[in-house]
Amino acid sequence: MWGWDLGFIAMTIGAFGVLWLLVKGVERFER
């Protein structure tokens, strides 16, 4: 089960990482 736990933690970090990059992309679009 630890494999699943690590997978879901990675998915959380990945999803918020994509959103973080989206913010960065919008900031670049602003400039």
Add this chain to the structure above:
Amino acid sequence: MSSTGAGWLQFALLVAALAACYVPLGNYIAHIFTTDKDWAVERGFYKLIGIDRTADQKWSTYLRSILAFSAVSVLFLYGLQRLQHYLPLSQGLPGVTADTAWNTAASFVTNTNWQNYAGEATMGYVAQMSGLVVQQFMSAAVGLVVAIAMIRGFTRSRTDKLGNFWVDVTRCVIRLLIPLAIVGGLILVAGGAIENFHAYQTVTTLSGAHQTIPGGPVASSEWIKNMGNNGGGWFNTNAAHPFENPNPLTNWFIIFSLLLIPFATPRAFGKMVKDNRQGFALVAVMVIIWAAAVGGISLFEAHTGVGGTATVLAHHAAEGTEVRFGTPACSLFAASTTVTSTGAVNCFHDSLTPFGGGIALFDIALGEIAPGGIGAGMYGILVLAIVTVFVAGLMVGRTPEYIGKKIRPTEMKYAALYFLTLPVVILTAAGISIGTHIGQKSIFNPGPHGLTEVVYAYASMANNNGSAFAGLGSGATFYQIMGGFVMLFGRFAPEIFALGLAGSLARQQPVPASAGTLDTRTPLFVGMVVGVILVLVGLTYFPALALGPFAEGLH
């Protein structure tokens, strides 16, 4: 009095009660976010977490605070559920399975409260109270502060600072949500909702069978669940369970609670932009759409001849309806829970007539703006108001301005990205689910009804509603993972574009109204916003609505 008459009386009382709260609550919300004075408890909290309350944040910093707070919340909530068997008051329940725990964590942090589990058979008391209920406060607060930050885009000029997320969210929880939740929880306790820490009791029924009677601090959870437009339920049957919603009076208060803050927020908007008529125009749009939804669902649920033979014989579409409340109260609840982003139910939406269910789906597809989720409805309708003044500018040559700010190509790009995000997320996820073997395996109803179930599920998740049509096996790992991503992107991606738009507006110098400025406080503008909302949603989701509920209803 007939049940239909009672239903309309409940609706009239709701309108009266919400109208009475509109000014005082809206003014109070505006005061919370504009006053310079901190409460002692707030100052202590800022000191504890190391926040400089005078430090305003740029829109992107404000957003990163939201994302960081939400990411940590998802991980904490996930761990809490996985380890709940080590927690006190867990009622002997094991740790939640990994996929359900992740889906639930994403669901509660995004204010969705989509539940792939039966609450009373899955979650212990501590996991519910210190995990799920805490998020019912926090996710609601996050939604409202995004709306407030967006309003500051109109009220500020030549700056890109929209406030301080940590200050806003602290004030929202301490000054607004906790006091109202205490009052509301006491109302529900007085009405008969349970509030205890009893262990589950096994009793022997008169027929000799054994039945387990659950307990729990339900009333305190129930009010914030609805008032924060979270949804779901302590019990699997949500507000159809007598411990959660004991009688028609509590049922009315629950519907009132889920509409209370969303309908008062436009007043806060009007107050903050120093033009109350602007807020009145937006709340008028919300009331028109809500009333149309209530009328439409009530018509199709109560009217014979549109729900098949059983409906005709029973004079109402009564299957799946909680008999303590009846079809009219079911229709009022279904419309109110889907136009807000609440998602709690007191009857099964899968049992609504095809057109009644189609209206519920359409309500959600509107993007939760009438009145929408707490805060989310406000920033959603502001984006659509901006689209409306732009369309009006194209049609009759008016200068596209809104609340003294020019709507330039930059603002329209943000508005377009905001509006396109949800259909892309919803329809892509639905397409993958329908087009793959692994997705098809969990669609239990063939034909148009099955399509409606899938589209409804993803529309509900992406719009942070949380209500569901039954008949879709969303507990399968595929749907748990897909749903988790849909909820996270459906919640936060539009907030990125909304706050980007607010930042762009805040940087502008205000322009004085001129002869070419469209007056956005008139009935004409109200009608135009309603039209733009219906046309945009109608065009976007028409194929799905035509192949799903329309095809089923006309069959």
